[in-house]
Structures are given as structure tokens and as C-alpha cells.
Amino acid sequence: MPLKNDGKIRPDGIEKVTGSLKYLTDRRMEGMLYGRVLRSHYPHALIKSIHTKDAEELPGVKAVITAADVPGLNGFGIVTPNQPVFCEEKVRYMGDAVAAVAAVSKEAAEEALDKIIVEYEELPILDTMEKSLAKEAAELHKEGNILHRAEQKRGSAEEAFASCDVVVEETYETPRQMHTYMETEGGVVVPEKNGGITVYMGTQHGLKDRFQLSRILQMEEENIRVVSSPMGGSFGGKDELNVQPYAALLALKTGKPVHIHNSRKESVRAGIKRHAMKIKMKTGADREGKLLAHQTYIEADTGAYATLGPAILEFAVEHASGPYDIENVHTKGLSIYTNNGVAGEFRGFGGNQITFALEGQISRLAAALNMDLHDFQAANMRKNESPGPLGHRIAPTNGGLLVLEAAERIRKEKEAELKEKQPPGKYIKRGIGTAVTMHGGGLGYGRLDPSGGMIRLNREGKIEGVFGFEECGQGIVAVIENTLVQAFECRREDVCFLIGDTEKVPVSGSTTASRGTSMVHHAVQRLKPLFQQQLFERAAALLDKSPADFYTGKGGLYKFETREQAITYRELAEAFPEKTLEVQTTFDFPVTPDEIDSGHFLYTFGSVVVEIEIDMRLGVVRVIDLQHAVAAGPVVNPKGYRGQVEGGGVMSIGYSLMENAAMTNGQYDTDNLDTYMIPSIQDAPAEMKVEAIEDLYENDQYGPRGVGEIGTVAVAPAIAEAVFQAIGTHITSIPISREILMKLGRKENRYEARV
Amino acid sequence: MKPGYNSTVKKDVHFQVNNQQVSYSGNPSARMADVLREDLQQTGTKISCGVGRCGACSILVDGELMNACLLMPCQVEGSSITTIEGIGSKEAMDPIQEAFLTEGGFQCGYCTPGMIVAAKALLNQNSDPSITDIQEALAGNLCRCTGYASIIRAVRKAAEVLNVQAANEKS
Numbered sequence: 001m002p003l004k005n006d007g008k009i010r011p012d013g014i015e016k017v018t019g020s021l022k023y024l025t026d027r028r029m030e031g032m033l034y035g036r037v038l039r040s041h042y043p044h045a046l047i048k049s050i051h052t053k054d055a056e057e058l059p060g061v062k063a064v065i066t067a068a069d070v071p072g073l074n075g076f077g078i079v080t081p082n083q084p085v086f087c088e089e090k091v092r093y094m095g096d097a098v099a100a101v102a103a104v105s106k107e108a109a110e111e112a113l114d115k116i117i118v119e120y121e122e123l124p125i126l127d128t129m130e131k132s133l134a135k136e137a138a139e140l141h142k143e144g145n146i147l148h149r150a151e152q153k154r155g156s157a158e159e160a161f162a163s164c165d166v167v168v169e170e171t172y173e174t175p176r177q178m179h180t181y182m183e184t185e186g187g188v189v190v191p192e193k194n195g196g197i198t199v200y201m202g203t204q205h206g207l208k209d210r211f212q213l214s215r216i217l218q219m220e221e222e223n224i225r226v227v228s229s230p231m232g233g234s235f236g237g238k239d240e241l242n243v244q245p246y247a248a249l250l251a252l253k254t255g256k257p258v259h260i261h262n263s264r265k266e267s268v269r270a271g272i273k274r275h276a277m278k279i280k281m282k283t284g285a286d287r288e289g290k291l292l293a294h295q296t297y298i299e300a301d302t303g304a305y306a307t308l309g310p311a312i313l314e315f316a317v318e319h320a321s322g323p324y325d326i327e328n329v330h331t332k333g334l335s336i337y338t339n340n341g342v343a344g345e346f347r348g349f350g351g352n353q354i355t356f357a358l359e360g361q362i363s364r365l366a367a368a369l370n371m372d373l374h375d376f377q378a379a380n381m382r383k384n385e386s387p388g389p390l391g392h393r394i395a396p397t398n399g400g401l402l403v404l405e406a407a408e409r410i411r412k413e414k415e416a417e418l419k420e421k422q423p424p425g426k427y428i429k430r431g432i433g434t435a436v437t438m439h440g441g442g443l444g445y446g447r448l449d450p451s452g453g454m455i456r457l458n459r460e461g462k463i464e465g466v467f468g469f470e471e472c473g474q475g476i477v478a479v480i481e482n483t484l485v486q487a488f489e490c491r492r493e494d495v496c497f498l499i500g501d502t503e504k505v506p507v508s509g510s511t512t513a514s515r516g517t518s519m520v521h522h523a524v525q526r527l528k529p530l531f532q533q534q535l536f537e538r539a540a541a542l543l544d545k546s547p548a549d550f551y552t553g554k555g556g557l558y559k560f561e562t563r564e565q566a567i568t569y570r571e572l573a574e575a576f577p578e579k580t581l582e583v584q585t586t587f588d589f590p591v592t593p594d595e596i597d598s599g600h601f602l603y604t605f606g607s608v609v610v611e612i613e614i615d616m617r618l619g620v621v622r623v624i625d626l627q628h629a630v631a632a633g634p635v636v637n638p639k640g641y642r643g644q645v646e647g648g649g650v651m652s653i654g655y656s657l658m659e660n661a662a663m664t665n666g667q668y669d670t671d672n673l674d675t676y677m678i679p680s681i682q683d684a685p686a687e688m689k690v691e692a693i694e695d696l697y698e699n700d701q702y703g704p705r706g707v708g709e710i711g712t713v714a715v716a717p718a719i720a721e722a723v724f725q726a727i728g729t730h731i732t733s734i735p736i737s738r739e740i741l742m743k744l745g746r747k748e749n750r751y752e753a754r755v
Numbered sequence: 756m757k758p759g760y761n762s763t764v765k766k767d768v769h770f771q772v773n774n775q776q777v778s779y780s781g782n783p784s785a786r787m788a789d790v791l792r793e794d795l796q797q798t799g800t801k802i803s804c805g806v807g808r809c810g811a812c813s814i815l816v817d818g819e820l821m822n823a824c825l826l827m828p829c830q831v832e833g834s835s836i837t838t839i840e841g842i843g844s845k846e847a848m849d850p851i852q853e854a855f856l857t858e859g860g861f862q863c864g865y866c867t868p869g870m871i872v873a874a875k876a877l878l879n880q881n882s883d884p885s886i887t888d889i890q891e892a893l894a895g896n897l898c899r900c901t902g903y904a905s906i907i908r909a910v911r912k913a914a915e916v917l918n919v920q921a922a923n924e925k926s
Contacts, residue, residue, distance in 0.1 A: 005857070005858065005859070007857065009856050009857060010859075012864070013856045013861070014845050014848070014856065015845070015864075016861050016864030016867050017848065017852040017853075017855045017856050017861060017864075017867055017871060018799070018839065018840075018842075018843060018844060018845050018848065018852060019798075019799020019800070019838070019839030019840055019867070019868035019871075020799065020840070020844075020845060021864060022798065023798075023801075023865065026792075026798040028793075028796070179899075180897075180899050181863070181865075181899060182801070182803045182809065182811055182863065182865040182866045182897065182898070182899055183801070183803065183863070183865045184803065230863070230864075231863060232801070232803075232863045232864065232865025233862075233863040233865060233899055233900060235899070261802075263805060264803060264804045264805055264806075472863060473862035473863025473864065473865075473900045474862065475862065639859035639905075640859075640862075642859070642905075643859055643862055643900070643901055643902075643905060644862075646901065646902040646904050646905065647862065647899075647900045647901045647902040648902075649902055650901075650902030650903065651899065651902070672804055672805075672806050672808070673803075673804040673806070673808040673809050673897065674804070674806050674807075674808045678897060678899060679902075679903075680894050680896075680897060681889070681890050681893045681894055681896070681898075681903040681906065681907070682890045682891070682894050684902055684903045684904065685904070686886045686890065686903075686904065686907050687904055687907075688902065688904045
């Protein structure tokens with residue numbers, strides 16, 4: 001059954017719909033200065049000199065800083081900190097920072113940027129992966145132009161191709177996608193009396209920002225406080241540091257709060273994007289439709305610096321065979337430095353690219369074998385206890401088959417509906433397409449992935465969930481609230497949450513990788529008995545009873561004996577004003593027991609059914625309907641679940657049909673939302689359905705999984721399949737080219753386009 | 756120097772914001788979005804693209820939907836401006852705000868003020884909009900979180916509630 005409205009209102013809702021919520025970029029402080037960053041003029045050049053004197057002498061300018069002003073490590077990057085805070089000798093992309101200024105007004109800061117003179121010596125631009133891999137190419141980093149290589153091998157694909165009856169080979173290309181969070185990066189950094197700073201800027205992991213800033217500023221982590229929620233969207237894009245170091249250095253230099261809020265243009269120019277990938281696949285099956293061999297070669301354009309490029313490549317390599325049981329798999333991947341914009345973490349994390357390619361292969365093979373796509377997928381779908389895609393042990397799951405069957409049911413219903421519909425006009429082609437995917441949650445084997453949380457009875461007598469998670473819009477605050485209400489069977493007004501402030505929260509790990517919901521659940525399950533025990537002991541002492549006499553409920557503790565309320569939470573808090581009742585836990589995200597790098601353990605499954613119409617005269621694909629089935633365990637927050645999957649789906653309609661942050665000579669072709677097109681309300685289906693398959697495989701103790709990413713992963717291949725169903729042509733690259741569709745239309749309909 | 760920077764030209768402009776009289780004295784070609792956010796501390800109006808595409812800064816000027824990032828004080832002399840803060844408050848929400856809340860027509864919330872202002876402009880003129888009407892009226896407002904279906908549900912719900920209210924007032 002599709003998800004329905006549960007009538008609950010998320011705790012940050014009223015502030016959001018009334019516009020009263022203060023985002024971190026909305027903050028204004030007494031005596032605040034405005035910061036701006038000078039970005040590189042060239043995609044690849046040597047810096048010969050930087051003259052800041054003219055800028056410093058401008059009225060209203062309070063500080064101009066360059067690499068010389070970085071006391072600690074002049075670099076950032078979550079794993080490999082090789083992106084300079086300020087470039088000193090060389091710039092490697094148009095977003096590289098060279099200097100920064102703080103001034104009394106935005107206008108003065110802007111003018112100061114114009115007065116900084118940087119002399120460059122241009123270098124040849126490596127604006128394609130091919131150029132970077134050429135023998136004569138200049139080395140962008142001391143380790144060369146390859147950031148990372150990843151490979152996995154099971155059986156022998158090379159040998160197995162000989163025994164295949166059908167082999168298909170194809171090269172797929174996917175675009176650089178921009179996150180396009182509506183709130184661009186920024187906030188305020190405030191210098192504190194103790195010499196430390198408070199950073200009010202959004203991020204997906206406040207404690208990680210604190211660690212990175214400590215390294216740059218050469219300042220103890222204890223002296224850095226990061227307030228990091230709420231955010232106006234992130235989708236992975238604010239996971240890495242962005243303008244925090246500049247505001248922090250300027251605040252320390254001037255002794256004043258410094259506000260930086262990127263313009264959209266600067267956000268486009270400097271911000272990370274989804275990796276553009278080129279994926280070659282060769283896949284073979286026997287004539288009965290059994291997949292026998294699968295070979296993949298991935299090239300990922302990672303741009304100028306590392307950020308999480310290696311992990312994203314490994315994720316793509318891991319998911320190359322997706323949810324299918326294939327004995328012989330060989331996958332290789334390269335993450336390649338170029339002078340293009342930095343590519344990094346983005347919802348789906350390499351899964352979207354590889355799934356587009358994989359499902360493309362499955363569709364081609366089914367067609368070549370003259371088999372029904374669903375039957376072919378079902379015949380090869382992983383079994384409940386099949387190993388994971390790296391041949392490693394994972395939590396047993398039947399999610400793959402469940403979402404596949406749901407999609408087939410929906411597809412048949414839609415097919416019947418289409419028969420009833422008026423036939424479209426002469427130039428309109430209709431198609432229904434499906435695709436399926438499997439997506440790992442958490443960071444994977446061999447990566448530090450700690451989590452945890454805290455529950456306390458606060459002074460007001462509320463049960464407070466305290467987590468190091470961040471609110472980017474996904475609704476982690478509603479997840480915390482719902483999980484607490486369910487655990488203690490109490491009222492909504494009995495609970496509250498505290499997140500997004502490194503001074504107050506415990507280690508929960510990053511708010512990424514679809515891990516938040518899952519980890520809140522795990523933490524609360526661990527903390528519940530501990531917290532209840534303390535509540536009961538307090539009540540027992542106060543009321544002269546035994547701790548075993550009580551249970552938690554609406555508004556307070558109840559007696560088993562009479563089912564009556566014994567004491568309210570507020571009374572319990574007030575009875576011990578000096579001693580806060582508080583319990584805390586730490587643990588790791590579950591990983592596979594097999595020593596295999598990046599191997600995930602908990603996977604979610606998703607299937608997508610789309611109905612499209614193609615206007616063959618214009619080459620325009622319209623998505624008429626988009627339906628999802630998702631197997632991710634119990635639903636914690638129905639509106640959030642549906643919203644994440646619907647929203648992720650439309651984000652991927654953009655990925656499939658319109659979005660491409662293309663670059664020419666190392667420069668973005670588009671610099672704002674008037675030219676980088678994301679779906680508007682007219683590009684999205686007006687009604688969508690999301691079916692949540694909540695049943696977990698027998699004895700699965702891992703509870704709800706996150707659904708932040710799964711709704712984005714299988715949309716592009718489903719649309720590609722619908723195009724194939726509509727016009728019989730398999731497309732190889734996204735966003736789907738209007739020109740190609742128009743050419744096909746012209747050929748078929750024998751009309752000439754007027755040019 | 757780029758035009759407009761450190762403008763020494765000052766002009767007095769009088770207009771209303773959410774029924775409060777405002778006397779503005781400053782750069783007549785400043786962005787109204789900045790005037791609202793910086794000078795008047797009405798930060799419910801957001802800035803996202805700054806070029807009039809995304810609608811995060813949507814406001815009503817004499818009842819008409821406009822992008823505050825493309826508007827200057829010299830253009831609003833004598834006008835009455837409504838921002839999200841004037842549509843409703845925490846204590847007294849507009850039915851449109853309530854519908855966004857109960858239908859989940861928002862996530863990160865950054866486009867939400869502009870989206871609600873645009874929905875208000877629509878419902879002021881059309882009490883029973885079709886899906887196509889809603890899509891046309893909100894086409895200037897981008898949202899990256901929701902995928903819009905919940906926004907359509909919210910606007911339809913708000914229209915229903917407003918129509919029931921209107922019918923009750925009549926009878």
C-alpha cells in the first residue's frame with residue numbers, strides 16, 4: 001500500500017512555514033564584518049605574485065588574508081586534506097581560493113576583491129579525463145593524476161564470456177550534477193573571549209568540521225564550537241568544508257564576527273558536484289537467461305582535489321553487479337584528477353551512475369534474449385542469503401525480490417490504465433519503464449563509523465534526545481521525536497531533541513550514507529532500558545516503591561498495579577534539580593564480518609516505475625508518473641520517508657533529463673539557476689506514490705534503515721527503459737539528449753525540422 | 756569601481772511592509788530582498804539565486820507576486836508589501852501555512868516562505884485551482900527537497916479549507 005499522511009507535524013514545521021526559523025546564514029551580529037573569498041582566475045596556473053596592499057588600504061576593509069595567514073595545515077579534505085585553504089604556488093580549478101577579505105559592508109568587501117592583484121602563469125588545462133591520463137600530461141598532484149584505483153574480482157569474467165550465448169557491451173556516460181541546495185553555503189564565525197571561535201555554519205558532521213578547523217587554525221578542538229543545524233538543504237554538498245576556514249581565519253584576525261554567504265555563482269564555481277563518470281560494461285548470459293559474467297571499467301572525473309573521491313569510486317565498484325547473483329565479476333575503476341570542478345559526496349554516492357549502467361545492461365540483455373525484463377531480473381535476483389556484491393556476508397534480506405515484484409505489479413496496473421487512456425497524438429510516444437537497485441548504508445568495512453547518542457531528562461521534565469546528527473531538511477528531528485515517543489510510549493510534548501552543536505552533542509557520526517534514522521533507532525534501543533531504570537529508581541526512592549512497579553507512559557510514570565499515573569516527568573526532574581538524569585551510548589555502524597574494504601552490511605532496495613511521454617518533434621521527455629517501492633525496514637516518519645523518496649525521485653528526473661553542470665576549458669558553462677536547470681513544479685509528476693515494504697527478513701534485528709538516498713538511485717535507468725519501451729532505442733548517456741530523440745523522430749516520421 | 760557600489764546617492768522612500776509604515780532612506784537601487792532582510796530584519800524572505808529564477812524571495816507588492824531580488828526601493832514608493840511574516844504568525848497561521856504543515860509540503864524549508872507567498876497570490880485570485888493552475892502559479896518557485904507533489908497536495912488542501920471557510924461565512 002502506498003504511504004499515506006499520518007497527520008503528524010514535524011517539530012520544526014511551524015517555524016519553517018511561518019518564515020520565523022533563523023537559518024545560520026540569516027544570523028546577524030553586533031559589529032559583524034562581511035567576508036568574501038577571491039577565487040582563481042584560471043583553471044590551471046602558477047601563481048607568480050599576490051598584491052594585497054591596494055585592497056588593504058580601501059576604506060572599510062579590515063583584513064586581507066592569504067596562505068601566509070594560515071597558522072596550521074593549509075589544506076582540507078575529510079580523508080585526504082589536499083585542497084589548499086589558500087593556494088600559494090598553483091591553482092588547479094576555478095574555485096580555488098587565493099585570498100579573502102573582511103570589510104564593514106558587502107560592497108566594500110566586493111570592491112576589495114577587485115583590488116587584489118594576482119599574477120598568474122597559465123598552464124595547459126587538463127579538462128578531460130583523457131587529457132589527464134595522457135603520458136605527457138602535467139601532474140596535478142605529487143602522486144600523479146590518479147586519485148584512486150579500485151578493483152574487485154570474483155570468479156573469472158574473462159573466461160566466462162566464452163560460455164555465454166549473449167554478450168552485450170556498452171559505454172555509458174553520466175553528467176556532473178549540482179546539489180542545488182536552495183540555501184547556499186555560509187553563516188557567521190564569532191571570535192570568543194577565550195581565544196576560541198564559534199562557527200555558525202551548516203555541515204553534515206559538526207564534529208568533523210571541528211576536527212578539520214582545528215588542524216587549519218592550529219587550535220585545540222575544545223576551543224572550537226560548531227553550530228551546524230539547521231540547513232537549507234545539503235544532499236551531500238555541505239559534507240566537506242566550504243567557507244568555514246575563511247570566516248574563521250578572518251574572525252580571528254579582526255577580532256570581529258565575520259559573515260560569509262556564498263552567492264549562487266560562487267557556490268556553483270567552488271562547490272562540489274556529483275562525479276561525471278564514463279562506465280564501460282560487458283555482460284554475458286546463457287540462453288536460459290542466467291547472468292554468467294560481468295565486467296566493468298569506470299572512469300570518474302574527480303576534479304582538482306580528493307574530498308571523498310576514493311570512497312565514492314569504491315562504492316560504485318561495490319555496486320557494479322547490484323542486486324544480481326553473478327558468479328564471475330570483474331570491476332575496475334579509476335578516480336582521475338582534472339582541472340574541472342571538484343567532484344565529491346552527493347546523495348547516492350556513486351550508486352546512481354553505476355546503476356544507470358548496470359540496469360542498461362540488464363535491459364539490453366533481456367532484449368537480446370527476447371525475454372521479459374522482469375523475468376530476466378527475477379531469474380538473476382539475489383536470494384535471501386546470497387552474499388553481498390563483493391562476495392561478502394551481509395544481513396540476509398529478501399528486499400530485492402520484494403521490490404521487484406512490487407514494481408511488476410505496479411507496471412501491470414499502469415499498462416492496463418494506459419490501454420484505457422486516449423491514444424496520444426501522432427508525434428507522442430508513450431512508455432513505461434522499470435528499474436531496480438540495492439544500496440549500502442553506512443560507511444562500510446574498514447572506515448571509522450562510530451555512532452551513539454544520549455537521552456536525558458532535562459530541567460523542564462522533557463525526555464531529550466541528544467545526537468550529533470544534522471538537520472538538512474530530511475527530518476532527522478522528526479525521526480528523533482517519533483523514535484522517543486514510540487520507545488517510551490509517551491506524548492509528543494513529553495519529548496524534545498538537541499542536535500547540531502558540538503559543545504552539547506555526543507559522537508553520532510556523520511549525517512550521511514542513509515545512516516541517521518538507523519543510528520537513532522539503534523541508540524534509543526540501547527538507551528531505553530538504561531534510561532527507564534534510572535527513572536524507575538528515582539520514582540521508587542521518591543514514592544517508596546520498587547523500581548519494578550513502574551512503566552513509562554503519557555506525561556510520566558505509571559504503576560503496573562493500578563494503571564494510574566504515579567509521577568510526572570516534570571516532577572521527577574524537579575525532585576533532583578542538581579542531578580540531571582542522563583544516559584549515553586557509543587557503538588559502531590554494523591559492518592560485514594568479512595575483511596573487505598568498503599563492504600557494506602545493511603542494504604536497502606528500491607524499484608522505480610515511470611510512465612513517460614516523448615514528443616518526437618521536440619525530443620522532450622515528460623515524466624507523467626513516478627512510483628517507488630522501497631524495502632528499508634519499518635517506517636519511522638511516514639511523511640519524511642515519502643518526502644525523501646518523492647523528492648529524491650524528482651531530483652533524479654533532473655539528473656535523467658535536464659541537469660548537467662558541463663564544463664568547457666575548466667569553466668562551468670552555467671553559473672546560476674537560469675541556465676543550470678533543475679526540475680520545476682511543471683517538470684514533476686503531480687501525484688506520486690511511494691510504497692514502503694516494511695517487513696524485514698526473519699530474525700533481522702537491525703530495524704529501520706535510512707531512505708535519504710534510495711529514491712534517487714534507480715530513476716535514470718527506469719526512464720531510459722521507458723524510452724526504450726516507447727521508441728525501441730537504448731540510450732547510453734544522461735541527461736537524455738533531445739537532439740538524439742529529435743533525429744530519431746524525424747527519421748521515423750519523415751518530416752523535416754524547420755531550422 | 757563597479758556601478759552601484761558604495762553608492763552615495765540616498766533617497767527617501769515610503770512604503771508599507773506587512774501593514775507597518777516604513778521610511779527608507781538609502782540607496783534607491785538596493786535590492787529589496789536585502790532591504791527586507793538587512794535593514795528591516797525580515798529574514799523570512801530568502802535569497803538563493805539572486806536573478807529572479809528560484810522564487811525564494813517571493814513577496815506580494817500590492818497583492819502581486821514579485822521577486823524581491825529584482826526589485827528596488829525606488830519602485831515601491833507608496834506600495835504595500837506583504838512578506839511571509841505578514842501572511843501569518845506562529846500564533847495565527849494562514850490556512851495555507853497550516854496546509855503546508857499538515858501535508859508535509861516542505862523539508863529544509865528554505866524555499867517554503869516564497870512558495871507560500873506564491874500560493875497565497877494564486878489562491879487570492881483563484882479559489883479552486885486545478886493541478887495545472889497550481890503548476891503554472893508556482894512555476895517560478897524552485898524546491899529541491901520535496902519533488903513538489905506534497906506542495907500540490909498542500910495547495911489543494913488549503914483551497915478546500917478556504918472554500919469551506921468562505922461557505923461558512925456566507926451562511
